[in-house]
Amino acid sequence: xxxxATMICIDNSEWMRNGDYSPTRFDAQKDAVSLICGxxxxxxxxxxxxxxxxxxxxxxxxxxPTSDLGKILACAHGVEVGGEMNLAAxxxxxxxxxxxxxxxxxxxxxxxxxxSPVKYDKKVLELIGRKLKKNSVALDIVNFGEEDEEKTEKxxxxxxxVNNNDSSHIVHVPPGPSALSDVLISTPxxxxxxxxxxxxxxxxxxxxxxxxxxxxxxxxxxxxALALRVSMEEERARxxxxxxxxxxxxxxxxxxxxxxxxxxxxxxxxxxxTSEPEKKTHDLTDDENALLxxxxxxxxxxxxxxxxVRDTDMSDASADDHDLQLALQLSVQDGKGDQSxxxxxxxxxxxxxxxxxVLAQLPGVDPNDPAIKDxxxxxxxxxxxxxEDSESKEEEKK
Amino acid sequence: MSAEAASSLQRNQVDLLEFIDWSGVECLNQxxxxxxxxxxxxxxxxxxxxxxxxxxxEQLLIYIPFNQVVKIHSAVIQGPxxxxxxxxxxxxxxxxxxxxxxxxxxxxxxxxxxxxNLKGKPVLLKYVxxxxxxxxxxxxxxNQSGSxxxxxxxxxxFGTTVExxxxxxxxxxxxx
Numbered sequence: 327x328x329x330x331a332t333m334i335c336i337d338n339s340e341w342m343r344n345g346d347y348s349p350t351r352f353d354a355q356k357d358a359v360s361l362i363c364g365x366x367x368x369x370x371x372x373x374x375x376x377x378x379x380x381x382x383x384x385x386x387x388x389x390x391p392t393s394d395l396g397k398i399l400a401c402a403h404g405v406e407v408g409g410e411m412n413l414a415a416x417x418x419x420x421x422x423x424x425x426x427x428x429x430x431x432x433x434x435x436x437x438x439x440x441x442s443p444v445k446y447d448k449k450v451l452e453l454i455g456r457k458l459k460k461n462s463v464a465l466d467i468v469n470f471g472e473e474d475e476e477k478t479e480k481x482x483x484x485x486x487x488v489n490n491n492d493s494s495h496i497v498h499v500p501p502g503p504s505a506l507s508d509v510l511i512s513t514p515x516x517x518x519x520x521x522x523x524x525x526x527x528x529x530x531x532x533x534x535x536x537x538x539x540x541x542x543x544x545x546x547x548x549x550x551a552l553a554l555r556v557s558m559e560e561e562r563a564r565x566x567x568x569x570x571x572x573x574x575x576x577x578x579x580x581x582x583x584x585x586x587x588x589x590x591x592x593x594x595x596x597x598x599x600t601s602e603p604e605k606k607t608h609d610l611t612d613d614e615n616a617l618l619x620x621x622x623x624x625x626x627x628x629x630x631x632x633x634x635v636r637d638t639d640m641s642d643a644s645a646d647d648h649d650l651q652l653a654l655q656l657s658v659q660d661g662k663g664d665q666s667x668x669x670x671x672x673x674x675x676x677x678x679x680x681x682x683x684v685l686a687q688l689p690g691v692d693p694n695d696p697a698i699k700d701x702x703x704x705x706x707x708x709x710x711x712x713x714e715d716s717e718s719k720e721e722e723k724k
Numbered sequence: 725m726s727a728e729a730a731s732s733l734q735r736n737q738v739d740l741l742e743f744i745d746w747s748g749v750e751c752l753n754q755x756x757x758x759x760x761x762x763x764x765x766x767x768x769x770x771x772x773x774x775x776x777x778x779x780x781x782e783q784l785l786i787y788i789p790f791n792q793v794v795k796i797h798s799a800v801i802q803g804p805x806x807x808x809x810x811x812x813x814x815x816x817x818x819x820x821x822x823x824x825x826x827x828x829x830x831x832x833x834x835x836x837x838x839x840x841n842l843k844g845k846p847v848l849l850k851y852v853x854x855x856x857x858x859x860x861x862x863x864x865x866x867n868q869s870g871s872x873x874x875x876x877x878x879x880x881x882f883g884t885t886v887e888x889x890x891x892x893x894x895x896x897x898x899x900x
Contacts, residue, residue: 425822425824430819430820456780456781457780459753459779459780460752460753460779460780460781460783460823461752461753461822461823461824462752462753490756490779491756
């Protein structure tokens, strides 16, 4: 965790209006800057970061090196795009700002975003680079935006003049689908020569939705993540129940082999149209089942009403197929039998958030446990399978 | 001059090596493979093959803090004939100087090294200016031949300590 004072030089010249990095080059840059600031301040609490702009009316320091992240992020607001970037002056002002840092023990680093063409000579840049090296200031260059050979050459020369023991880096980001920040995350600019900041980087990537399903970080928003996950499971359960029904109806006469489910996890391949007999048996032990039902029975208040309605739907939708009818009747009976106990629980399952909170409160019950998921699936099946049956029948007819 | 140099050792001048606070020692513009300990540390500095070398240009800025207040009497700066330092400025008690502000203050002493000095002859400093030294900054401005890189083989400082309290020796007075 290197103790560092960093100055970030932003390019806010006219070239930043271009939209080849979404939404505009300037916004992409701002995102990258805020990510870097966060990473630096997290890597070491005593790190300081400052920001300056190089174009506009002239080089302007927006915020002097500080460890207050809020101040740093706020300063980027209200920055106008325009003018021409002055690279040499920008770097020199950054060096001056670093020289006057409060904590002299901090290592000095300048991160410069170069998006517009560089009008300075290679010689001038090399001179600046050597001066930076002499004062042990490291330099990171982000080359994006305008691309021409000269620019790349000049920046490489600048890097070579500054570089001391690989403490300075250059990154070329061509325009493309991925955002500027995402590309930068994997570079040494973020990872800081391999140490520190990687924890923050992982969190940042995750928060952007990359690492987690549903794009929501459970750390940031646990209820939302849980609700999303449960509803997804419910949907899968429904689909699987429909498939199961279809399978049952297809293989009812022959008592299809009871294939034991592997993990009792919902497979994604299940859809109502499959003809393969894929029966899934629940691996729940009777104890668990009884316990859970007991708990649910204790907590429920609502009375069931919808079951009767669904029965009438069933009879209306009776199929021409004799086998199907038989199967349906059998399944109705099954449903009725099972429903005697957790009758009222069906309505509870309609309320997702309530159910999930109940499950969370039950000691020893982990909502993620596959066995519990199965149980939920079975419960939901019973309350909704009438509709599923009519659906699956229609699909079978197709 | 040589008599004086010899007598400096007789007057209880000690090598201030053991009073250097190594955690705060800094050197700007040094070549990372030829760094300051090569010139300062016992053993390394005696080795002629190990030098402190400059990097981007010929100037070097060395900052040496002490863990006690010292008086510096003389210094030995050894280096090769060609790339050894020539003009050296010393600043007492100036913290964290940079190349940009090195010319803003008058130095406590300025020495021009001759060939003899580079071979090991001590340089006598203006003792009155170095009576109460907490840190020393050595600015090597150029070298003998004007080459791009300056090389220093050994830096040794001689002087005495001021009577300062040794905190470790401080003990509680026993009650009778």
